[in-house]
Amino acid sequence: MSVGVSAVFGFFLVIALLFSIQDFDTTVASDVGQPVTQILIDVFGDKGAIALMTLVIVCVWHAGLFSMTSNSRMMFGFARDRKALFAVFSPLSYTLSGVSRHVSGVGSWVLAPNYS
Numbered sequence: 001m002s003v004g005v006s007a008v009f010g011f012f013l014v015i016a017l018l019f020s021i022q023d024f025d026t027t028v029a030s031d032v033g034q035p036v037t038q039i040l041i042d043v044f045g046d047k048g049a050i051a052l053m054t055l056v057i058v059c060v061w062h063a064g065l066f067s068m069t070s071n072s073r074m075m076f077g078f079a080r081d082r083k084a085l086f087a088v089f090s091p092l093s094y095t096l097s098g099v100s101r102h103v104s105g106v107g108s109w110v111l112a113p114n115y116s
Contacts, residue, residue, distance in 0.1 A: 017036060020043050021027050030038040040049035 017039055020039050022042050027035050027038050027042070032038045032041065037049060037053055040052050043049075044052060
């Protein structure tokens with residue numbers, strides 16, 4: 001559900017940005033170096049563009065944070081049930097909670113290429 005809602009709102013955001021371009025050549029070759037930022041500067045001015053780009057940066061950061069949070073919760077559940085990826089090959093060093101110490105490393109290595 002959340003992916004579908006994000007896709008719809010993302011589509012409307014792209015359409016709104018495309019209709020907000022005033023001069024394509026100036027937007028692409030601006031001194032700012034970021035066409036989306038230049039579109040926001042043209043529409044909202046400098047302070048409005050800073051506010052909106054800050055909002056975009058915070059939203060992207062939270063998306064990555066929530067993705068890592070859900071990944072860690074899944075890996076914790078898999079490790080607790082002894083069903084984690086390559087759990088057969090990992091050393092049997094379990095903490096007092098019954099979860100392998102090496103599971104968080106596996107989860108980080110699986111997800112790291114997606115955010116680099």
